[in-house]
Amino acid sequence: MTITFNKESFRGDYSYHNSATAIRRFPFPFDRDEYMYSVNMEPHKGGRPGSVFEARFDVDEHYVAEMEDRAITLSRDPMRCQSLPHMTLAGWDVLELIMTSKAQDYPDLFELHRDGNRWRWVNRPLGIDDTFTFLDETTLPYGPMEYITRQTQGDFAVLDQREGNLWMDAGMVTSQADWSLDFDIGMNFFEWHAPVPRAAEMGIFQRALKFLLNIQQDTPARRLNWTMTVNPRLDTSPETYPEWGPEKRSLTPENLGQKQYLRVELQSFWRLPRSNGLLFPIRCYLISLQDLVTVPKWGRRFHRVIRDLPEDLATYKGFIVNRPMIVDYLSRFDDGAPTSPGIWPD
Amino acid sequence: MTSAHSIASSPRYAPLEPRACSAALMIADDAGMAAIDALIGQNPELGRKATILRIGATAPPDTLPAALDGALSQARMGLQVWLAGSQGLIARAQALLLAAGLPKGAIQSEHRGTAARRMQCVHCKTLAEGVTTDPYTCPGCGRALFVRDHFSARLGAFQGVCIDAETPGDIPEPQELRL
Amino acid sequence: MIQLRLTDKTPLSPRITRFRFQHPDGAPLPVFSGGAHVMVEMQDGDILRRNAYSLISDPQDGSGYEIAVQREDQGRGGSRFMHEQAQPGMLMRLGQPVNLFGLNLTARKHLLIAGGVGITPFLGQIPELDRLGADYELRYCVRSRDEVAVDLPGAQLHVSDEGSRMDLDGVLGAQPIGTHLYVCGSARMIAAVLDRATALGWPPDALHSEEFLAPAPGEPFDVHCARSHKTLTVGAHQSMLEALEAAGIDAPWLCRGGACGQCETDVLACDGQIDHRDHWLHDDERNRKIMPCVSRFRGQLLTIDR
Structure with missing residues (x-):
């Protein structure tokens, strides 16, 4: 598989763009014409060839640019990557899982050579060739979790399992949908989800937690989640809200198709063998509405979902002020024809 | 208006209850002393073995870390802690106790007194003690911050977020926080 | 489930025997965390038995899995099968390691209390604690010396018929703030330790226990x-x-x-x-x-x- 990596930015001139292939493989998250919370978990064991579900950690045309954007965010605010002292072993688990997966899934891009605890890691797209001692932090330029997640797309929450709960005790979070690792670190599953409306009363979190606590080494799971973002911006953190907040009010009927993005998270869940922790990667995919509607089924369905979404969910997902304009735009791509079940383009 | 107890991360303040313990530590401010008195009234034996740290006019809040260090230096598992008073006192004391390794299950708290909150600005990370209005002005960066119910026990603070980020200058009239 | 070969069977005490399993091709097995158990499947005549046993080998060592099984003559038959019928060379099916008794790594100190064969989950945790450089105290309680299955230099051995019973209140009362307590043994022992700790003011979030329930028989x-x-x-x-x-x-x-x-x-x-x-x-x-x-x-x- 050959990937040509885009030269693009996620801030400033926002030159981010999707190729025709990237549009076609976009993980459109709606399998019907309406949306409500659900636990919607499925096994993360591959998927359609070419889809974002195929590899364990998907690498796409945005890889290099995303890693550059992460480095910028970290240089401005190092607290976007934190690990409480008891989470170092889990960090090695993360490094091992990602390195072995990527080296197997993308042998032309990544190589891992292991001689006992002496490891050599080659990352061709980023020009890295490092040799280090597994489980010895002093042999890496960063802690193990930070080292490997500076080279892997998506945010990462590393969860400690104890007291029948999951605790967000480490993470690399630079492309989040408006939540702060620095504030939420150390919280349990119910605490960090506290701001999500409705789901608690629906018992969603109780069920989800039971499911997650039982994830085993050989049964990783995944789900899709979504929100909306104006401009293809990865760093929509609460910390920098004053920078990107005004952009939310910059939409006009003329620029909406180009500036309004659907933001989809491919969340996956992995048992970490050495620490018994859980890795929770949150991989973000962005698509402009004008690209999205090039798939007719998606244009029709997305119009119906956004039009009918309950008020509080539209508020939580941060697009309530822009909803009328978005619905107006999307309605032009909905002829009322029925849509086929499932998420895939027809 | 915002009030605590509304979401899962908000602190829960149950009335203090006696609990079996090998040693007892009670920390209260002036308003909280009534809750401590009520606790000891229920179980005078507990009062006899308790160390009481009273934080107030004569022992201002910045003496809390040193006072706690002293109280914990010889402590063993079996210690139970009761906190009573303002949200800020409870939050700070609890954060210090957790940082010292005491499990959360050994700490009870009861809110007494004002609705003032301890807040952290999510933008500049400045902690503000005794915040009584929503929005409030961050003493660090000067932004007008919306008072969220989202609470971090580790920081001992609620989260403050810029209220006019999308519409700079459009700041609603501050309202008194209520219980 | 993975099919493994039973490669070694070594008695550790009159009632406890150690079993070692390896991949038939010598392939490495998934590493695990201390306190994890595996499900062992036994084809006992026409009955399929599945029993959970703590892994006692070093969690980071993927060369094989080791368990220790105490013979229970009053039990449902799983331990009798292992002692009598399981023989080196046999292929048996084992599940993936699962940990329901993990260490709380936020602890300042770990107090491990084992009763008899309840020592097994701690045997996987000790190498982990040693590697982490963590502070721990291991109390190994048995009724008589011939119950001792392993010689643990770091443990304090309590043999009740020799009069060296553990002073539970003394042990519980001497632990620094941030100590977590783990107990594994008989249901009676677990209840006694947890009750005493609670009475002395230990909070529930510092208390951990593991007791595998064998499905007890009853009326049809x-x-x-x-x-x-x-x-x-x-x-x-x-x-x-x-x-x-x-x-x-x-x-x-x-x-x-x-x-x-x-x-x-x-x-x-x-x-x-x-x-x-x-x-x-x-x-x-x-x-x-x-x-x-x-x-x-x-x-x-x-x-x-x-």
Whole structure:
């Protein structure tokens, strides 16, 4: 598989763009014409060839640019990557899982050579060739979790399992949908989800937690989640809200198709063998509405979902002020024809 | 208006209850002393073995870390802690106790007194003690911050977020926080 | 499940024997975390037994898995099978390591209390604690010296018939703030240690215990599986989960000991009394759910969503 990596930015001139292939493989998250919370978990064991579900950690045309954007965010605010002292072993688990997966899934891009605890890691797209001692932090330029997640797309929450709960005790979070690792670190599953409306009363979190606590080494799971973002911006953190907040009010009927993005998270869940922790990667995919509607089924369905979404969910997902304009735009791509079940383009 | 107890991360303040313990530590401010008195009234034996740290006019809040260090230096598992008073006192004391390794299950708290909150600005990370209005002005960066119910026990603070980020200058009239 | 070869069987004490399993091709096995167990499948005549055993080998060592099995002559037969019929060279099926008794790595100190064969989960944790440089105290309590299965230089051995019983209050009272307590042994011992710790003011979040429940026998009973349209009789020495499996009805499971929650099943109708024996369901769930791995039923008919 050959990937040509885009030269693009996620801030400033926002030159981010999707190729025709990237549009076609976009993980459109709606399998019907309406949306409500659900636990919607499925096994993360591959998927359609070419889809974002195929590899364990998907690498796409945005890889290099995303890693550059992460480095910028970290240089401005190092607290976007934190690990409480008891989470170092889990960090090695993360490094091992990602390195072995990527080296197997993308042998032309990544190589891992292991001689006992002496490891050599080659990352061709980023020009890295490092040799280090597994489980010895002093042999890496960063802690193990930070080292490997500076080279892997998506945010990462590393969860400690104890007291029948999951605790967000480490993470690399630079492309989040408006939540702060620095504030939420150390919280349990119910605490960090506290701001999500409705789901608690629906018992969603109780069920989800039971499911997650039982994830085993050989049964990783995944789900899709979504929100909306104006401009293809990865760093929509609460910390920098004053920078990107005004952009939310910059939409006009003329620029909406180009500036309004659907933001989809491919969340996956992995048992970490050495620490018994859980890795929770949150991989973000962005698509402009004008690209999205090039798939007719998606244009029709997305119009119906956004039009009918309950008020509080539209508020939580941060697009309530822009909803009328978005619905107006999307309605032009909905002829009322029925849509086929499932998420895939027809 | 915002009030605590509304979401899962908000602190829960149950009335203090006696609990079996090998040693007892009670920390209260002036308003909280009534809750401590009520606790000891229920179980005078507990009062006899308790160390009481009273934080107030004569022992201002910045003496809390040193006072706690002293109280914990010889402590063993079996210690139970009761906190009573303002949200800020409870939050700070609890954060210090957790940082010292005491499990959360050994700490009870009861809110007494004002609705003032301890807040952290999510933008500049400045902690503000005794915040009584929503929005409030961050003493660090000067932004007008919306008072969220989202609470971090580790920081001992609620989260403050810029209220006019999308519409700079459009700041609603501050309202008194209520219980 | 993975098929492994039993490569070594070594008696550790008159009643406890160590078993080592390796991959038939010599391939490395998944590493795990201290305190994890594996499910061992035993084809005992026409009965398929599945018992959970703590892994006692070094969690970072993927060259093989080791367990220690105490012979229980009054048990359902799993330990007798291992002692009498399992022989080196045999191929057996084992599940993935699962940890329901992990170390709390936020602890400032770990106090480990083992009773008899309850030492097994700690044997996987000790190398981990040593590697982390963590502060720990291991108390190994046995009735008589011939029960001792392993010689542990770092442990304090208490032999009750030699008069060196553990001073539980003394041990519990001497622990620094931030100590977590782990206890594994008989149900009676676990209850005694946890009760005493609670009475001395230890909070529940610092207390950890592991007790694998063997599904205790009981009276036979009938269960109706609404989704499969089948009515089964659960035999006296069979668990409901085993009866479901024997009838070809799939139910998920991990620990088969009432602890992991995986086999939780909705109760649709209940004309009688459910005998809940698990450590999983909350009190407010007990009128509408059942854990078929250990729990039983007395009465006319139980209808479940399977």
